[in-house]
Amino acid sequence: MKLDRRIQNIDDLRRAAQKRVPRVAFDFMAGGAEDFVTLDNNRTVFERIRFRPHTLVDVSNRSTKTTIFGKSFDMPFGVAPTGAAGLYCHRGETAIARAAKAAGIPFVLSTSSFEPMEDVARDAGGTLWFQLYMSKDRAAAERLVLRARDAGYEALVMTTDIPVPANREYNERNAFSVPFKLNLSNMIDGIRHPDWLVNVLFRTLWHSGVPRYRNLDTEVGGKIIAKSRSESRAHRDCLTWDDVRWLRKLWPHKLLVKGILRPDDALAAREAGADGIFVSNHGGRQLDGAVSPIEVLPQIRAAVGPAFTVMADSGFRRGSDIVKALALGADMVFVGRAPLFGVAAAGAPGAARAIEILGSEVRRVLALLGCTCIEDLSPDYLYCEALPELQRLAIAAHSGRIELLKTKQA
Numbered sequence: 152m153k154l155d156r157r158i159q160n161i162d163d164l165r166r167a168a169q170k171r172v173p174r175v176a177f178d179f180m181a182g183g184a185e186d187f188v189t190l191d192n193n194r195t196v197f198e199r200i201r202f203r204p205h206t207l208v209d210v211s212n213r214s215t216k217t218t219i220f221g222k223s224f225d226m227p228f229g230v231a232p233t234g235a236a237g238l239y240c241h242r243g244e245t246a247i248a249r250a251a252k253a254a255g256i257p258f259v260l261s262t263s264s265f266e267p268m269e270d271v272a273r274d275a276g277g278t279l280w281f282q283l284y285m286s287k288d289r290a291a292a293e294r295l296v297l298r299a300r301d302a303g304y305e306a307l308v309m310t311t312d313i314p315v316p317a318n319r320e321y322n323e324r325n326a327f328s329v330p331f332k333l334n335l336s337n338m339i340d341g342i343r344h345p346d347w348l349v350n351v352l353f354r355t356l357w358h359s360g361v362p363r364y365r366n367l368d369t370e371v372g373g374k375i376i377a378k379s380r381s382e383s384r385a386h387r388d389c390l391t392w393d394d395v396r397w398l399r400k401l402w403p404h405k406l407l408v409k410g411i412l413r414p415d416d417a418l419a420a421r422e423a424g425a426d427g428i429f430v431s432n433h434g435g436r437q438l439d440g441a442v443s444p445i446e447v448l449p450q451i452r453a454a455v456g457p458a459f460t461v462m463a464d465s466g467f468r469r470g471s472d473i474v475k476a477l478a479l480g481a482d483m484v485f486v487g488r489a490p491l492f493g494v495a496a497a498g499a500p501g502a503a504r505a506i507e508i509l510g511s512e513v514r515r516v517l518a519l520l521g522c523t524c525i526e527d528l529s530p531d532y533l534y535c536e537a538l539p540e541l542q543r544l545a546i547a548a549h550s551g552r553i554e555l556l557k558t559k560q561a
């Protein structure tokens with residue numbers, strides 16, 4: 152699909168997506184929980200942090216490369232897990248994963264993907280991590296984890312911020328459901344979006360049936376022989392740190408805990424055996440009123456120290472947002488909606504365009520900041536007048552990181 156030349160940033164992709172897909176699908180992707188307080192704060196918080204650039208620095212050889220778990224990536228950001236990507240593009244998960252591979256960045260596949268994890272691994276390649284929604288049904292979790300291991304996923308991301316389904320009232324109003332169902336109003340809306348109807352819905356119906364979650368059900372030769380979704384979703388409100396410890400024993404590679412917003416929970420994750428965390432409020436889709444990652448990153452970095460891997464997601468739409476989080480102590484940033492807006496706007500080329508936009512923005516911001524590489528980013532480049540405590544904590548946490556670098560180099 153051809154991309155409109157007027158698409159210059161992630162918000163342009165969002166607008167194009169809104170035109171192309173029916174309301175039921177767009178709202179599911181773009182909306183937050185309840186009154187969108189956290190969703191909005193995830194964006195406005197960046198405006199309260201400004202840059203203090205250096206001038207006259209030779210930035211001609213600047214690099215956006217970053218190393219996570221001993222592996223080098225071309226950009227300091229990756230793709231966060233987003234369920235139901237297949238609702239926006241036929242084989243949407245594979246399309247985004249391929250774009251991530253081409254850009255040299257990691258891709259996290261959701262448990263709630265519309266494609267089986269084995270298909271994505273086979274057809275996309277690149278650095279693939281698997282996101283796990285687990286329930287009290289440990290046998291079901293074990294099946295998923297072992298499948299992810301066998302399919303070659305390199306890290307497991309356990310999402311912890313969804314003990315119960317969030318209150319997203321528009322989904323009720325729009326009668327959103329998975330497996331995707333067409334009611335009268337969805338049908339009329341679908342007809343008014345013919346490109347989506349033909350190239351996404353009909354194509355998916357033709358190739359793999361009704362759009363649905365394809366990791367939880369046990370399929371043999373395309374036929375569902377065991378449905379586990381309903382009970383898997385139902386009993387997530389009893390999970391504890393014991394479940395992280397249990398996963399630690401089961402999973403042989405890197406383990407990350409997603410949905411951390413407090414320093415004490417970050418420490419608990421590390422104590423339970425995690426190799427890293429995602430500081431995340433699920434893109435404002437879970438607890439409305441929850442803090443934004445950028446507000447708590449410095450405290451969390453200060454608590455876990457310089458060596459523990461800290462990712463951040465929620466609200467990132469600009470390269471400058473990514474650079475701010477890295478300067479405040481994140482090792483890498485993950486974007487959820489940005490590539491999703493891309494595939495919804497224009498299929499596979501849209502995903503690639505979203506990643507390209509963010510990558511070129513990061514590169515440009517580094518130059519304008521007078522910073523030559525990602526490791527050199529620090530709170531010293533930031534000015535947080537409205538958030539003085541944040542600035543203080545960020546600087547304290549950063550000096551710990553500098554000490555660690557010095558010890559490593561010595």
Ligand SMILES: Cc1cc2nc3c(=O)[nH]c(=O)nc-3n(C[C@H](O)[C@H](O)[C@H](O)COP(=O)(O)O)c2cc1C
Pocket residue numbers: 179180181193231232233234235261262263282310409431432433434435436464465466467485486487488489491
């Ligand atoms: C449509 C959609 C589906 C999502 N599905 C999942 C999921 O299946 N598992 C998960 O851990 N997070 C899921 N998330 C949350 C993302 O992983 C990530 O935390 C969030 O999107 C980051 O915020 P951003 O969209 O503002 O970049 C989803 C987000 C969206 C927008």
